[in-house]
Amino acid sequence: SINFKNISTDPPKTQGFCTFKPLPPAEAQEERHFLDLIALPETPLVPTPLSLEQTSHPANSTFTILPKSGGGEWHVGDQLEVLIKMFDFQGHAKKTGGDFLVAALHSKGLGAGVTGRVVDHLNGSYSALFPLLWEGSTRVEVILLHTSEAVTVLRMLNIERPDRVIFKGVFRSGSVSETTVCNVCLPPSNQSQCNYTDLHTGDPWFCYKPQKLSCEARVSHRITGYKYQGIKNEKEKLFQKGVNLKVYIKASGPDSVTVLPQTGGQSGPDDGSEKLGPSGYYYKGVWRALDGTRLQQFNNSTAISQCLKGKMVYMYGDSTLRQWFEYFKASLPDAQEINLNNPVRVGPFMILDNANNFVLTYRIHGLPLRIFSIPASKERYVANELDGLIGGTNTVVVLSIWAHFSTFPFELFIRRMQSIRRAVVRLLDRAPGTLVVIRTGNVQTVRQSGMMNNSDWYVYQINLVLRAMFKGLNVQWIDAWGMVLAHDLAHNLHPPPPIIKNMVNVLLSYICPKK
Template sequence: GLECEILLMQFRLVAMAPVDPPHPAPQPFILPRACAVCFPSCSIDFTGQQQILIRGGFMVQVQLRDFKGQPKRYGGDFLLARLHSPKYRAGVAGQVLDHENGLYSVRFPLLWQGSAQFNVMMVHSSEAATVLRRLREKRPDRVFFASIFRHGRHSEKTLCNMCLPPDKGPLCNYTDLHYGEQWYCYKPKGLGCDTRYNHFIEGYAENLITKKEALLFQRFAHRILRRAVSFEENGRLFGAPFSAENTFNKASAITQCLTNKLVYMYGDSTLRQWFKYLLTVLPGLKNIPLEKVQKPGPFMAVDVTHNILLNYRFHGLPLRIMPVMINELRYIANELDGLTGGPNTVVTLGIWAHFSTFPVEVYIQRIRHIRKAVVRLLDRSPEIVVVVRTANPQALNEVESLFKSDWVTLQQDIVLRAMFKGINVMWVDAWQMCLAHLTLIVMRRRSFTVRHRINIPKCKYFLI
């Protein structure tokens, strides 16, 4: 409704987006040109000059073609690329440049000498990206949230969201008093707004796109180009690629790194995996049962012998999770404002996955508030270590792509990096690490990738 449009305008004015997220070049949406409709003739291929050696790396040029075999004349396709070496068990992500005319340049750094193979994958065509843009801007309500209101034996359930049409009933306003993070629920008929008991995901909207548009997200719409290359003379090992051999994976080494550390983890399930992984591999770390603990958290673990304390708490709304008590819903910025800090304190942040159905301005505002809290924390405790975990690509089917597409995730990743630029934080680049993995698109819940995001070679770069 009009109120939601006004709210979005307010987000845009407050957020002051620091980047211009990648987007399809303005083109009429003509479905027959989409690769997914006539996929047998759609191709990704090289231009005449297949590879160009440049300082510190090499570049390939990729030409996309339509189903007739004709070169595309507009950009906006979403490509991912990686260079890897089975021999060295190493890999690195490529940087893709869209020339907005169907031609793409992919640049790879040369981090080792010898043979390698590079892959370029079209995750979404520009036509599919147009559909995703429409959903992001026009259907932020495509995930349903709800709360139970309870008083005595009487309970009611109502829908909740960041923005709700007020013409369907009176609203309960749960906007955060410190940072203005907005959240509303429809007021139950027989209970007050102060009887709200929990929060949970109610479901997902259906029939969001037409049957023809759905073809754009079928698996056969994706294209992968593979080529082998060799750098016997030009390649030189000048840096450490992401390598299965270049790890920090012994329990004793992790324990030594964590000794006398107080670690706070704030974020989504990708950080909760860190907590559970450390709890699994460190024999001295014991889980502390909290009262009425729920699967989403919060969690606490302690190693008394080595003076280690780990805390995990999920970020505030929106949250696509099972029922969680209202008193456990806390925004990261508020939590950071309550920390004292110190030389043995480590804060890790990871927040992105639950914002994928909202316009990017919503995410910008949330990260902006967290950034302010981080700056204040560093001002009062300069010796504290703050680690930011980036977003990562995921293995998604055609339905899941409508709710958490990598096309949206990349834009969030750009926002996150821009927001924390120039601030004394450290990074775990999960996006790059996933692309460098042996599988081009990696599921975020695979134990291999969780282990490697934690097994950073040098403790000084990542203190947990």
């Protein structure tokens, strides 16, 4: 994770056409707090036309493994520090911060990996700090996800172009059908609007009113494409795969260290590692927690079924959580899937095991959704669903809400999570034994167009808000960001099966804590 010092708390200087309903004073103050939390150092203005010459260039930038403090050899339990220096296309040292960097240690032969904490010194240099947790040769990897100049563009896109994903509402009455543009907020227009803001949660949604039909005639929601006007220009140069978008930075000198066994005078890998950032690490392909959670391996259907015995598991979220439902479906051949002809990818879906008396359900979260089609009758906001649960010691709630919010002003995500948090608090108040587990967002595949609409930078900010939003509540976390970044498999919005297996094992370890 990245820790920025001297964070600016100034409000955004540019306001787009999205306006949100005023909040009560306490919630408004909290919203400002979260916006301040994700405020970044001032990043350079991006002129038009754009010249790349003075922008960050990973091919000219380097990282250096610093000698061990006090000298000597590296041992398990030590902290490794790496210094990263950024340069522009002309080879000049950068003088400002704001580049979005991630770092990890990998020992491929051992199936081992851990993320590092990146600190921005705001002068063109960065530090990456790693706990050394296993023996053997360990390689450092530093990746520039986005230049500071690209971050400037990403930051402004969410304010100025929140409509760059094209959503449509389909209206139908008898043989008459119409389609209009819909979104969280619509550009100013003389057209009348239909207001579908949820009365209980306050979550906004609007469509332009059809010419012939009433607002009540809306039957479905869908995504139809993306707008690139105003984006496809010189600024595209800041999002070039293999040039300045998700590029590995090379080492000036060795890129690996040899780690020796822990010595008697050292504190050990679990002490102090929490302050370094990572929640866990891989060893021999298995995720190990650093927060004291005793993780178990559930390697067959019997072990999974025994853990789920008597449980009701409710999964609410996006397709990255549907992956877990599909993993359970494949891993539990004796359980019965009940689908009642519900829409593909939408749900609700259910797995029922009468012999072991457990139920797993999945339902997609409410709008906005980048999905081909969802009937309006199947749209549900998570907070409303949580308010319908009885809860208790046999109830498990799993949440994964992040990927569909990355094109909007951050206020939208903050308010959605405030609403969900209130519902979680109500659930835990009436049924304190309920287990609530939250999956964070993760790093993704690199695609030029995708990075402007689903950038890892957006996801990282969302994760910061998530963590702060639920701080102090009795919820458990699955650190998908760290679990994808620490693995040596390619990054993907939908992580590959070995990572999913580890994530589900963490979930099951929360459900069935080791005595």
